[in-house]
Every structure is written in structure tokens, then in C-alpha cells.
Amino acid sequence: MFMKLKKLLHWGSNAKPDIDLRPELYEQFKAFRLPLILIQVFILIGTLGYLGLENYSLIQAFFQASYTFTNTGFGALNESNFGPLSILFTSFLTVSGVGITGFSVAFIISIINNGTLTRLIKEKKMVNKIARLRNHYVICYHNEYTIELSKQFRDAQIPFVVVDNRPDFDKEALKHKYPYYIIGDPHTNIAMLKTHLSSAKGIVTFSKTPSDNIALIVSVRLFEKELSRRPYYIISSADTEEDVEKLKKLGSDTVVSPTKLMAQRISAMAIRPDMENLLERFVYKKDTPLDLEEVIVPKYSWLVLHKLKEAHFREITKVSIIGITQKDGKYIPMPDGEAIIASEAKLLMIGTSNGIRETKRFITKKQKPKELDYV
Structure with a gap:
């Protein structure tokens, strides 16, 4: 079931993109280094400061420095017994935290608003899909x-x-x-x-x-x-x-040539309105009962240098050949059964989609198809 879905969506087994956009993406993330380094440095200074000023363990000093720097709490540990130096140090850490946090948030918002990072993330997702x-x-x-x-x-x-x-x-x-x-x-x-x-x-x-x-x-x-x-x-x-x-x-x-195509269609409508209706019905629309297609006869085909009537297309695939274009460009309209099929000739055929598909299969065979033995 999954393989049928992959075939329907034209997906391949190897989904690796031809280009790696990660270096460009990482380059954008480099801008986040300064805010992160400043935050880590000041929390480290706070942790070491409280270790020296107060009778804290390492985890307590880190906890005190973290919530003081980020201004997310106070009074959880030994703040009521702080000496003058600890109070001054805490005040310094609090003010620094407000400034650095505000700077970091504004810096990150400016990078996001710039749009480059967002564009690269979207583009990377799109490239992976493609x-x-x-x-x-x-x-x-x-x-x-x-x-x-x-x-x-x-x-x-x-x-x-x-x-x-x-x-x-x-x-x-x-x-x-x-x-x-x-x-x-x-x-x-x-x-x-x-x-x-x-x-x-x-x-x-x-x-x-x-x-x-x-x-x-x-x-x-x-x-x-x-x-x-x-x-x-x-x-x-x-x-x-x-x-x-x-x-x-x-x-x-x-x-x-858009101008030439438009002129040709308008000319067809003016000269033969009924022909234009046929084209609209059978050629330009999908899911039609008839298809019109030009198929090239390969050099190795069994049909090369054989007469058209030997193929029995009408009897086997219900397809009619309405034109042959030779390799030199010469066009033969409505060929009869005696027409010789040359190498790399183009056969203009009309029939159902399945019929044309079967005809292509017949033409591309190297040996004469066995189905012709029963015609």
C-alpha cells in the first residue's frame, strides 16, 4: 500500500537533497552566541561569588545566582542573613540580569524579524520535500x-x-x-x-x-x-x-510560440468551428475517450522496414495511424497498409489511452509480438 502511495506521489526511495542548507542555517544561529555567552558568564560569576561570600554548597550557589540573575524569585535561601558585600553583589547581579536579559530578548527578536532565519528553515523543509x-x-x-x-x-x-x-x-x-x-x-x-x-x-x-x-x-x-x-x-x-x-x-x-498558437486556434475556429470543438473535446481535455499521440519507432523495433498493415494495430489495440512523419521530415497523411515504416519514423495515432499504451509496447519490442500470430 505504501509503495503504491509513493508511486502515486512520484516519490523516490532516496530522499536526500542534492544540496545541504545546514551551513547557511548554522551561520544564522551564530548570532545567538553572544547572548548565550553573556548569560553563562554572569551566572558563573554569580555562582563563584556566592560560594565565596556565603556558606553555600555549589548547587545552592548556582540556584541563588540563577534566580537572582533572571529575577524570577527571592527569599528561597539565606538572603535575610546577607552581609553588606552579599547585598551589593546581589544588587549588581540583579541589575546586570535585567540589562542582559532585555538585550538578549531584543537581539533574538531582531534576528527573527529579519526573516532570513525563518526563510532558511522554510526553504530547508521545501528542499527536503522536493x-x-x-x-x-x-x-x-x-x-x-x-x-x-x-x-x-x-x-x-x-x-x-x-x-x-x-x-x-x-x-x-x-x-x-x-x-x-x-x-x-x-x-x-x-x-x-x-x-x-x-x-x-x-x-x-x-x-x-x-x-x-x-x-x-x-x-x-x-x-x-x-x-x-x-x-x-x-x-x-x-x-x-x-x-x-x-x-x-x-x-x-x-x-x-504563444502568439502563433493563439493565431492557429483562432484560425481554426474561424474556418472550422466544428474542428475546434473536436480539439476541445478530445485533445485539450483530460479523461477523454480518445487520445492523439505521436510515437517514435526506435531503430531496434521489429516494425522497421515492415508494412504498416503487418502490425494489425486496428485489430489488436483498436488504434488507427493517421499520419507518418519520416526522419527527413516528410509527412504522409492517412497512410494505407502498404506504407513502409522506416527507422525513427513518427507515427501519429488516435485511440484510447490503453490502446496507445499497448501500441507503444508493441512498437518497442525487438521481436515480432506473438499476438500477431493469431490475427
């Missing part, structure tokens, strides 16, 4: 696109971490219900460690400044080489065709 994620997406820069994408990811149960460098980003993150978030510059190595990028599936960058997207893509690809891991899937956004081409050359797998 460290349990696996195959998540890191969404960089908070804006209207991030807000909408986070809703879609939550509905689809896709784990994600949002990163932004605005100081007040935590308020925005809580407002828009981001489950995991980090405040920092997304392209920095520290931010990548905090977001547990080493176990992420991909990264999405939504900055409206092209230079930010460029810096992030380059940084992620360098980080990827340092880890010697499989390539991240990088999705970025750009407003101009020039920026789209530039980001693709730098290593972005997919570049989305």
Missing part, C-alpha cells in the same frame, strides 16, 4: 503561462517545481497553490540542486526575456553533461521566429 520527487518537471519563471500550466499539471497528476527569482515569490506560490517552489535564479547551479534537477524528467522555461531562456537552456545542458545522464526534455517559449530557431539550436527540444 528531494523525494522523481521524473518531475521544473517550471522556470512565474507568469500567466506558469499559472495555467500548473493547473494542467495538477489535473494530470504530473509533479512539478516552480522556480522564480522574485523575493516575494512565496506569496504568489501560495496564492496559486504551487505544491513545490524555490526562490532563486533558475539558471544557477544552486537552483538546479534545490529543485532536484538530477532526478527530473524535463524543464520548462517561460521567461519573456530571450536572454533568460538562452542562459537557462545552456546551463541545463551543461548540468546534464556533468551528471552524464539521459538528456532532459526542454520546453521553452519564444515570441519571434528568430528566437524560436535560436532556442532550438541551443538545445531546446520544443519551442512554443
